[in-house]
Amino acid sequence: MDAATRTRKDIENIERQIAHLESVPGADLKTKEQLYELHRQIESLRTQFDLSSAWQKTELARHPQRPYFLDYVERLFSGWSEMHGDRRFADDPALLCGMARFHGQEVMLLGTQKGRDAKQRVQRNFGMANPEGYRKALRAMKLAEKFKRPIITFIDIPGAYPGLGAEERGQGEAIALNLREMARLRVPTIAIIIGEGGSGGALAIAVADRVLMLENAIYSVISPEGCASIMWRDATKKEVAAQAMKITATDLQNLKCIDGIVPEPDGGAHADIDSAAAMVDEVLHHNLKELMSLPADHLLESRYNKFRNIAQFFTES
């Protein structure tokens, strides 16, 4: 039993005790004190549970055996033909684009790809895209628009690469341009966060009609480690930061920043990759059918309205 499950069991236990004590009429002082103590315990356990669950999901999202983009490509798509390069500088092996068929439908497929072993990880730059990755992505999306093909993006990225060359070649501009252009693509777009949704590096391929998250995926403005070292000046506060930033799929759903959650098999997607892929397949298929039945003007308008009214966390006095 893992820590989170144990804590949840403890909480349930105390809840039962409280229910029992409260069901007895005319509680005396001793019972009241007992109840007070139980409430105090349950509060502290709940905080602990939240902590372990946000961090637990972060670890699941980063699990080395977690299915990556190409694991889904293999299981859900046929005719995968990769297209390389941004026609400007280089080909980015961390962000892949290509033509594929999904239930017989031609789609443009994009995804960030982590490596499985040490050599692959280096080759894929740990899944962190450079500007040329984002520029290739835009080129692929424009191609899809030209030929009226829907776009599906798979996201699993710690963050856009914070390197010297990336800065020289305009990482900020590359991301910015994608945000603006995705907002007005005249074809259906679906983004699915399958692991880490690392900040602007994820958003750059996630301004979509449907933004979905796997149950154990995370989506955040900065990594928990980054947040901890900036806000707490202590990188070991990563668990607290993960909890405070509200980065789990459920959090994002509650904040109305995503459109849906895809369930994972017990223990996480890596425990049964085929089942995880089947769940993704079902949700993607359903959403794609729905979007493809809508005229382009309608798509654009609802996409705009969604992002126009997203995260309205302000008051107006």
Place this chain on the structure above:
Amino acid sequence: MTWFKRESSELDSSGEKRVRTEGLWEKCEGCRQIIWKKDLDANLNVCPKCQHHFRVDARTRLATLLDNSEWEETETNLSSTDPLKFVDTKAYKDRLIKAQKETEICDAIINAEGVLDGKPVIASAMEYRFIGGSMGAVVGEAITRAIERSIEKRKPLIIISASGGARMMEGVGSLMQMAKISAALAKLDDAGLPYLSVLTDPTTGGVTASYAMLGDLNIAEPGALIGFAGPRVIEQTIRQKLPEGFQRSEFLLEHGMLDAVVHRKDLKSYLSRALSFMAA
């Protein structure tokens, strides 16, 4: 909507306020020399000796760009709801109250409607003194409304950035502001209206990765730090020291990422020139 006019006497009084807190003299980060505060003010807060551009607050900025130093302010009453009830070493709610008190504005942005060299414009100026000019839901909404006003009134848009990036205390909601503003900028672009982006020291993170880099022209002040990732994060990633001048305006110009680097004293005329070109 409130009318704002910066009188020249007001400039003096704000100068005096700084005099009280920081003395009559200020040390220049550029040349390490001591500059008489009055000389600095008279020179648009640019060091008369080495031309180092000091940071200026949003209203001082607007006063140097808009005719007669006057404008109408909009979106003056938006305030963050602290959606995550975020607490780090301090509560975000308390940080907000402190910043509001110190800057006398509701968040890190001032929306203005004024005239630049005879041309009516919509201008948004970021306030770095307000939690590092970070972008949360209020900044996102204010800029989006400025864009919408620009489309509605068919007036050019100018955004002056000064920001450390997204506001972490609002979590993923601050990330979403990047998408929201960029989507609105697509509409502005479709409407064929000018958008001039002015990048000042510093412009980093999510602001660089959205509206600051989406101008029809991206114009920076000399020596401004401009980048996506922060210098320290990059140094940790590549495990080496960054070269001198890395991520400064001149570096970006050299790498083709900016249209121009313009001295503060020439900024207004450069913007005016661009607007003449872009006006139908």
